[in-house]
Amino acid sequence: MKPKGGRLSTDCPVEFPTIISGFSDEVKARKQASQGQHLDAYQPKSPESRHRRQRSSSFVNGKCRNRDAPFADDKNSPSLNGQGVGIENLPRQRELLNAKNGIHFTLMVAGQSGLGKTTFINSLFSASLIDEGIKEDKPIVRYKSVIEGDETHLRLSVIDTPGFGNNMDNAFTWRTMVNYIDEEIRSYIFQEEQPDRTKMIDDRVHCCLYFLKPTGKGIDTLDVVTMKKLATRVNLIxxxxxxDLLTKDELRNFKTEIREIIRVQDISICYFFGNHVSNATQDIFQQYPFSIIASNEYVLNDKGEKVKGRQYKWGTVDIENEKYCDFKILQKTLFDWHLIDLVETTEEYYEKCRSEMLRTRLLKARDCLTTNSVELTEKQKKFLQEEMNFEDIEENKLKNYKCYEIINKAIMDKVATEWDPEFITRQLEAKRKFNELSNREICKFRDWKRSLFMEQENFNQEIEELNHKLENLQLECQDLEYKLLIGKSANNHSTDSATLVNVHVKR
Incomplete structure (x- = not known):
């Protein structure tokens, strides 16, 4: 790989032009048509290519929209005949623009460890895009490359998820991928608000290939939960x-079982396609799940031809032979047939996310006046109270951007953290543990209080007994004192009598 434009680029291998041949052929046709040849003189190789041409988009106020989609403000606009105006050349101009600028495509490969995701990526592009000898310890690893095609190029980003499912507790393992997808959407929204947008980094995920274990029986709960979370955020396949670990019958039955599980669990496949599903895009929904075999080695088949595959004792497996697996079909699905569909539908999803986030930021600014969740200056408070109309935010027009400035990315990242399901769950778990500890301590205090009361009662009884004994002793002392006084009085009286007798005798 050689650096190109600050990113990694890989020279286009001999096999790779077939991957984007459909897109390149259409680019040629558009150029021929722009030079005077009629577009209908060119017949695309497949009905899917014709579908992409028919689904060309036009530009409205600098934004791409589907040709059949109505304007937001055209309820009273007359429908005019554009014949002779030249607007029929707009799709051709857009194709030429795409060919010139190239296509940016981000592919995520997800699934548990040990399923050959790295080997598959290198096989898919016939290049060492990912070094299989290096094991990353990060939950998310991004690889970038520029693939040169015929008169166009593909700016490719591959998102790998090493170590997925290796934790002891995998309850929220899916959160890493979901947070990454959401963060890239959120980051792109804030990048669009910057004055200089020439250096924008677009890592929005357009498609996610989820790898399933070839068990031949059922899907792990972790895989079901993760696919449900991913399906609403990305085109999931x-x-x-x-x-090759399964026989043909086992593979056929396993595919049927997976499709039934996905149907029962309400997991959407290529969810963003939505209303774009047609005969040309129906192949994805008919083919999934795609069975793949990956290999970066070349072996000799029965005919003595050198093919990319695996060598076994019983023979060889050509990974590009549709009799053995769907590797070639998946490759064509991603790049030759539906690359534009995956990118455009993700763009539509992004526009929905952007609208929701802008509205959320306005509501957050309104709530700041009462909750004090964000520190506001007096000037900002006055602006929000007096100049903003939160009942009808459309009337604010450009004033809304002042709210966007107040509720910036740092605040929205904090909001995203507060809304994070793992954060909420751990918060609830912490509260539960705190309540358990508090209740346990309260019970201890109650036991201590009860024991103290019992000891106090025992002490009071002892005090009463001691007081009673003391009273008895005092009474005994009083009796003794009384007796002593009486005894002294008797002795004094007898002494006086004897003295008187003696005096009388002497006389």
């Missing part, structure tokens, strides 16, 4: 890894 499930694949069966290492399909």
């Amino acid at each position: 499930p694949v069966i890894a290492k399909a």
